[in-house]
Amino acid sequence: MTDFVQLIFAGLALGARYALVALGFVVIYRATGVINFAQGAFVALGAYLVYQFGTTWALPFALAVILAMLVSAGVGAGVERVVLRRVIGRPVFAVIMITVGLLFLLEQFVTSVWGHQSLNLGDPWGVSTASIGTLVVSHRDVWTLVLAGVVLAGFFAVFRYSGFGLAMRATALDQEAAMARGIDVRRVFAASWAIAGAVGALAGITIASGAAGLNPGIGLIALAAFPAMILGGLDSPLGAVLGGLIIGVTQTLTAGYQPQYAAWLGENFYVVMPFVVMILILMVRPFGLFGTKEVARL
Amino acid sequence: MSRSSANPVMVRRHGDDLRLFPTRQKKVVYAALVVAALALPFQLSGFWTSVAVYAGIAAIGGIGLNLLTGFTGQVSLGHAAFLGAGAYAGAYVGSELGMPFVVWLAAAALVGAVIGGVIGPFALRLRGSYLAIITLGLVFLGQHVFQNWTSVTGGLNGRSIRIPVAIGPVDFADLEVLGHQLTRDQGYFILVWALVALVALTAKNIVRSRAGRAMQAVRDRDLAAEAIGVHLARTKVLAFVLSSSLAAAAGALLGSYQRFVHPGEFSLVLSIMYIAIIVVGGVGTTFGPILGAVFITGVPRLIESVSDRLPFVATDTAGGGLITVYSLNWAIFGLLIILFLVFEPRGLAAMWIRLRLYFRSWPFSY
Numbered sequence: 001m002t003d004f005v006q007l008i009f010a011g012l013a014l015g016a017r018y019a020l021v022a023l024g025f026v027v028i029y030r031a032t033g034v035i036n037f038a039q040g041a042f043v044a045l046g047a048y049l050v051y052q053f054g055t056t057w058a059l060p061f062a063l064a065v066i067l068a069m070l071v072s073a074g075v076g077a078g079v080e081r082v083v084l085r086r087v088i089g090r091p092v093f094a095v096i097m098i099t100v101g102l103l104f105l106l107e108q109f110v111t112s113v114w115g116h117q118s119l120n121l122g123d124p125w126g127v128s129t130a131s132i133g134t135l136v137v138s139h140r141d142v143w144t145l146v147l148a149g150v151v152l153a154g155f156f157a158v159f160r161y162s163g164f165g166l167a168m169r170a171t172a173l174d175q176e177a178a179m180a181r182g183i184d185v186r187r188v189f190a191a192s193w194a195i196a197g198a199v200g201a202l203a204g205i206t207i208a209s210g211a212a213g214l215n216p217g218i219g220l221i222a223l224a225a226f227p228a229m230i231l232g233g234l235d236s237p238l239g240a241v242l243g244g245l246i247i248g249v250t251q252t253l254t255a256g257y258q259p260q261y262a263a264w265l266g267e268n269f270y271v272v273m274p275f276v277v278m279i280l281i282l283m284v285r286p287f288g289l290f291g292t293k294e295v296a297r298l
Numbered sequence: 299m300s301r302s303s304a305n306p307v308m309v310r311r312h313g314d315d316l317r318l319f320p321t322r323q324k325k326v327v328y329a330a331l332v333v334a335a336l337a338l339p340f341q342l343s344g345f346w347t348s349v350a351v352y353a354g355i356a357a358i359g360g361i362g363l364n365l366l367t368g369f370t371g372q373v374s375l376g377h378a379a380f381l382g383a384g385a386y387a388g389a390y391v392g393s394e395l396g397m398p399f400v401v402w403l404a405a406a407a408l409v410g411a412v413i414g415g416v417i418g419p420f421a422l423r424l425r426g427s428y429l430a431i432i433t434l435g436l437v438f439l440g441q442h443v444f445q446n447w448t449s450v451t452g453g454l455n456g457r458s459i460r461i462p463v464a465i466g467p468v469d470f471a472d473l474e475v476l477g478h479q480l481t482r483d484q485g486y487f488i489l490v491w492a493l494v495a496l497v498a499l500t501a502k503n504i505v506r507s508r509a510g511r512a513m514q515a516v517r518d519r520d521l522a523a524e525a526i527g528v529h530l531a532r533t534k535v536l537a538f539v540l541s542s543s544l545a546a547a548a549g550a551l552l553g554s555y556q557r558f559v560h561p562g563e564f565s566l567v568l569s570i571m572y573i574a575i576i577v578v579g580g581v582g583t584t585f586g587p588i589l590g591a592v593f594i595t596g597v598p599r600l601i602e603s604v605s606d607r608l609p610f611v612a613t614d615t616a617g618g619g620l621i622t623v624y625s626l627n628w629a630i631f632g633l634l635i636i637l638f639l640v641f642e643p644r645g646l647a648a649m650w651i652r653l654r655l656y657f658r659s660w661p662f663s664y
Contacts, residue, residue: 035427086640092427093373094639097577100570101639104632108625223438223566226431234427266446275435279420282432286423 002134007256008249013141015248016148020203021225022232022240023151024196030172030235031192033092034084037099039200040222041106046072046201047208047218048114051121065205069198075106076197077190085189103219111216118215121208144206148241151199155237168192172235227278233291243289247274316506335491339484346599347483353595354490355551360575360587361494361501362544367573368582369505370537371517372421376433377545377572379440380410382564384546385459385553386444386451392461392554399463403550410546411539418538422531437566444561456560459553463489486555493551494588497544502584504540513537517582545572574631578638580647589646597634598627 021043028036046068054064079102087095129138159165170178171188179185200222207221208214228247232239255270262269287293319325339347359381366372387409392402417436421429444451451457463470463486470485480488504510512533515523524530553559571594579590605623621629638645 029427035430083636083640090639090643093367093371093430094577094643096373096427096430097573098636098639100573101632101635104628105636108621108629108632112621112625223434226434230428230431266442268445269442272438272442275438279432279435279439282424282428283420286428 003256005135007252009135009137009141011249011252012245013144013248014252015228015245016141016144016241017203017206017221017244018225018228018247019148019241019244020144020151020199020206021222022229022244023148023155023237024199024203025225025229026232026235026237026240027155027192027199028196029229030237031168032084032088032189033172034095034099035092035234036196037096038079038102038106039196039225040219041103041110042072042076042197042200043204043207043222044110044216044219045075045106045204046197047121047204047214048110048119049201050205050208051114051119051214055119055121065202068205069201072197072201073194074197076193076195076200080190080193084193085186088189107216107219110219116216118213120213121205140206140209147202147206148244151202152237152241159237164188164191224274227274230278230288231281233288235292236288236290239288239290247277250274250277318502332495335495336488339480339487344481344483347481347487349595349599350592351483351486351490351555352552353592354487354494355548355555356572356575356595357494357588357591358490358497358551359545359548359572360579360591361497361584362541362548363572364576364579364581364583364587365501365504365513365544366537366541368576368586369510369517370513370534371520372534372537373430374433374541375430375566375569375573376417376436376440377541378564378566378568379436380413380542380545381549381552381568382440382444382559382561383413384410384549385559385564386457387546388550389457389459389461389553389559390450392550393459399461399465402461402554403547406550407543407547410549411543413546414539414542415535417542418535419531421538422534434566434569437564437569441561441564444564451561454561456558458558460557461554463554490551490555498584498588505584509533509536514582574635576645577635578645580645581643583645583647585650586645586647589650593646594631597630601627601630 024039049068050064053059167183228244232243254273384406388402388406391397391405470489473480473485512528575590575594580586
């Protein structure tokens with residue numbers, strides 16, 4: 001039983017990391033209708049920038065995180081301005097491929113600057129663990145959950161109550177109508193890329209500060225966050241967080257019990273489990289759990 | 299079919315537009331291409347012959363993906379899984395079952411077609427971005443199977459593949475022409491590029507048939523296509539089946555040429571390579587994927603061969619320099635995808651057509 005609760009908690013913490021990555025996808029998809037494959041590059045860039053600021057330049061950790069998020073946001077906005085703005089209105093396929101190209105480009109930038117070897121972010125959260133009854137939780141996991149919660153609450157507040165959030169929602173609904181009402185659609189696009197960059201950086205930090213350390217493979221975890229985003233529906237922040245948590249818990253439970261009860265599925269089945277869940281859910285609900293149904297019109 | 303503008307003859311009827319060889323000039327050009335292809339392996343060094351073989355194999359897979367993505371408009375990131383399935387199927391049928399070339403190639407294509415036919419109907423429900431991501435999941439599932447089905451795939455360590463490439467008495471790995479002994483690479487070059495020609499012709503014929511027109515109608519507007527009587531599900535599944543069987547055949551050829559495959563080869567990166575091939579070559583053209591395959595396969599080798607003369611490139615990860623050859627290759631690869639999509643979305647094929655038009659109307663270019 002303790003094992004089970006422990007696995008659930010680990011799954012939630014992992015899921016919160018997925019959720020942070022998935023939120024970055026969602027904010028861009030909502031505003032611009034683009035699936036950003038380069039999100040993994042923002043994750044990697046953010047984590048390496050924190051290493052640069054926090055470890056190499058020995059700035060305080062919180063300051064390093066904020067700086068990394070700002071720089072990452074700047075890169076996001078810059079990418080939008082220089083590349084994505086030129087291809088507005090092109091087929092989905094073309095835009096997706098452009099973000100794939102960006103992923104390759106940014107990843108090579110990261111490995112060229114910081115190298116291929118594994119780096120250590122130090123111990124920003126404190127390795128110490130807290131015990132709740134028989135449950136042992138690490139501070140890092142608690143922090144990750146809190147951060148995901150804060151970001152989600154922030155998203156909700158901005159989308160719901162700020163004028164800018166209203167502009168974003170209007171743009172997502174109908175670009176031309178939004179423009180006709182005097183909304184600066186270009187600014188909305190740039191801002192959503194900047195937000196995605198910042199959230200990606202935050203996700204990168206929670207991933208990289210773990211036991212595995214920081215290596216160029218960090219961008220790959222963004223791929224595992226695709227199922228989280230799809231599961232929730234492409235355009236729902238709440239869906240992204242719930243999807244992330246579901247995927248995280250499913251993955252740790254699979255890692256915990258599959259070798260024992262379903263060994264025939266092969267070693268490391270938990271790695272592909274998110275994709276299995278995603279495919280199964282999409283078979284039943286083609287637009288995810290909370291996604292907006294596309295209305296087909298002739 | 300906006301090709302008509304580049305055609306020298308007046309196109310009066312739809313039939314004219316569909317003709318394979320509209321002019322005598324075109325026939326001469328194709329004949330010259332065949333002669334050049336036959337002469338090429340004797341002119342290239344062993345290294346570049348081998349690169350050309352890889353390019354030919356990529357062209358076969360690329361033509362397949364182009365049928366699905368370029369002509370039917372369905373984005374698939376799952377091509378690597380089909381290549382892998384084909385490679386292992388070909389290896390199993392060719393070595394464990396000891397079948398000859400024609401049989402293992404057909405078996406690989408069949409396995410690809412069956413998998414595509416099984417997955418196709420499910421993927422039909424999804425559109426655009428959702429389809430792209432679910433096919434991405436396919437790559438990861440494929441790799442998991444390749445790693446764990448050890449009796450066929452050899453698991454993580456990969457497996458060696460020794461399968462025959464002989465049609466009747468003609469063994470392409472050990473070919474002798476007019477008393478002249480050919481290397482294995484040269485033999486493979488002839489075999490693979492003959493297959494490229496065959497596949498390209500088949501694809502061209504599919505595209506200009508009823509089924510091909512249905513595919514293009516689905517690509518341009520699926521609802522409108524359905525309204526004028528195109529069977530949406532059947533058309534999409536057909537495109538899926540054709541594309542995955544060609545991918546599987548390419549995979550089997552790749553395995554037999556390399557004589558070794560391991561699961562790591564069939565990763566997302568391979569899928570993206572294939573998308574780059576059709577993007578750079580020209581989406582929705584028959585000639586495009588071949589150009590793209592040559593370009594995408596050739597450019598990294600070209601960069602490698604000149605990299606020791608570039609001062610900012612490091613030859614190994616430990617050495618100095620700003621960027622490693624490996625990183626430079628991937629960075630240029632990413633840059634190429636972006637530049638082509640931003641500035642020349644119709645690819646090398648469109649550039650070629652424009653160039654031709656320029657010289658044809660010279661000196662009255664406009």
